[in-house]
Amino acid sequence: MQRGTNLGRLGDFNQAVIFESIRRAVDGVSRVELAGSTGLSPQTISNVVRRLLDDGLVREDRTIVSGPGKPRTVLELEANRMVSIGIHLDPGVITVVMLNLRGETLHSRRLDVPPVEVPAKTLETMAATVEEIIKESGMPRANVIGVGVATPGPIDRDRGVMIDPPLLDGWTDVDVVEPLRRMLNLEVVLEKDTIAASIAELWKGNDAARDNFILMYVGAGIGAGMVLGGEIHRGVSNNAGEIGHYSTGVVAQPCDCGRNDCLHASLSFNNVARKARAAGLTLTVPDDGNPEERAEGMRQIVKMADAGDERAVTLMRDCMEKVGQVAGQLCNALDVSLVIFGGPLWSHVGSYCLDGVREVINERFSSKNVHGIEVRSSTLGHEVGAIGGACAVMDATLSPKAAALLLR
Numbered sequence: 001m002q003r004g005t006n007l008g009r010l011g012d013f014n015q016a017v018i019f020e021s022i023r024r025a026v027d028g029v030s031r032v033e034l035a036g037s038t039g040l041s042p043q044t045i046s047n048v049v050r051r052l053l054d055d056g057l058v059r060e061d062r063t064i065v066s067g068p069g070k071p072r073t074v075l076e077l078e079a080n081r082m083v084s085i086g087i088h089l090d091p092g093v094i095t096v097v098m099l100n101l102r103g104e105t106l107h108s109r110r111l112d113v114p115p116v117e118v119p120a121k122t123l124e125t126m127a128a129t130v131e132e133i134i135k136e137s138g139m140p141r142a143n144v145i146g147v148g149v150a151t152p153g154p155i156d157r158d159r160g161v162m163i164d165p166p167l168l169d170g171w172t173d174v175d176v177v178e179p180l181r182r183m184l185n186l187e188v189v190l191e192k193d194t195i196a197a198s199i200a201e202l203w204k205g206n207d208a209a210r211d212n213f214i215l216m217y218v219g220a221g222i223g224a225g226m227v228l229g230g231e232i233h234r235g236v237s238n239n240a241g242e243i244g245h246y247s248t249g250v251v252a253q254p255c256d257c258g259r260n261d262c263l264h265a266s267l268s269f270n271n272v273a274r275k276a277r278a279a280g281l282t283l284t285v286p287d288d289g290n291p292e293e294r295a296e297g298m299r300q301i302v303k304m305a306d307a308g309d310e311r312a313v314t315l316m317r318d319c320m321e322k323v324g325q326v327a328g329q330l331c332n333a334l335d336v337s338l339v340i341f342g343g344p345l346w347s348h349v350g351s352y353c354l355d356g357v358r359e360v361i362n363e364r365f366s367s368k369n370v371h372g373i374e375v376r377s378s379t380l381g382h383e384v385g386a387i388g389g390a391c392a393v394m395d396a397t398l399s400p401k402a403a404a405l406l407l408r
């Protein structure tokens with residue numbers, strides 16, 4: 001059963017629907033337009049708008065004249081009335097962002113090469129960075145509705161605990177939410193990074209095509225986020241999207257799952273590094289290094305590709321096309337028509353890998369005679385995980401959900 005959330009005060013479904021319409025109206029919207037778009041009565045609109053004005057979430061400071069009749073007052077979002085903070089913990093980097101109601105990033109910090117082997121210290125660093133950002137923003141603390149932490153799975157979302165992320169040594173059974181809540185005195189939620197990234201796409205996107213899509217998250221690890229019928233698919237334990245051990249159809253190297261042809265085996269740094277050396281590229285880190293060394297090794301290959309080294313470009317294209325093979329299988333299972341690629345690694349390689357990946361996915365898709373698959377890069381860049389964490393807080397607080405009606 002879906003659990004309720006105690007975050008925020010916008011529990012009323014109609015209020016959430018109206019607020020979402022105002023939030024998405026870039027140029028403001030009138031009460032009459034709201035009645036038209038939401039199907040709610042003018043009286044309901046009027047009551048809810050009154051409450052939103054009282055709460056300072058909406059302002060009315062200009063009118064529009066269109067056609068005969070009296071001018072209409074425009075309602076506009078007070079975008080900085082509520083902000084949320086997102087933290088993304090990735091094996092190579094920690095990113096912290098502050099987002100306003102419109103989904104605009106107001107502040108961001110990037111902490112390269114964190115001391116990931118000492119979780120308690122890292123959590124303290126995260127809390128200190130959040131405090132710095134709040135201070136720097138000049139935002140009243142009361143405007144900060146919460147902190148969303150996006151981490152690699154698997155997680156226990158209800159308890160706020162990371163279980164055993166494969167690429168983060170020392171982070172087994174680490175309680176993330178409780179210590180941060182204690183240090184910051186703010187609401188904190190934990191979300192798997194791939195799910196957070198798809199919440200970011202859903203929250204920030206505007207087009208209807210986004211009701212059904214797959215987000216392929218390409219960072220130190222690979223995962224998928226799935227949005228079906230306009231809702232995030234979470235699975236029974238909030239860990240949906242584990243695609244690391246899907247077969248690519250090509251033998252790579254033995255994997256801890258016992259097979260040798262899975263995506264994880266293909267994209268493991270030591271496999272990529274071995275191929276890089278075989279192609280004549282020189283890396284300054286060992287094939288089997290620690291997370292920082294593995295991240296540094298990938299950076300070196302990406303850098304060589306950026307500098308135009310065809311061997312590095314070919315290697316990265318080959319890696320991403322393996323991800324495309326798996327994305328194509330997901331498209332077959334879910335019958336979506338849009339795949340969005342994003343994540344820290346993709347933001348570096350997407351520009352020259354996208355075309356090849358699009359081709360692989362569409363070739364793999366069985367119903368190609370019915371419809372094609374649009375494949376594109378996320379516009380959210382390397383911060384997509386952190387933005388997702390912040391959006392997860394906004395989403396839990398503000399979004400109208402069909403499920404919310406069942407709770408009452």
Ligand SMILES: [Zn+2]
Nearest residue numbers: 245255257262
């Ligand atoms: Zn495997």
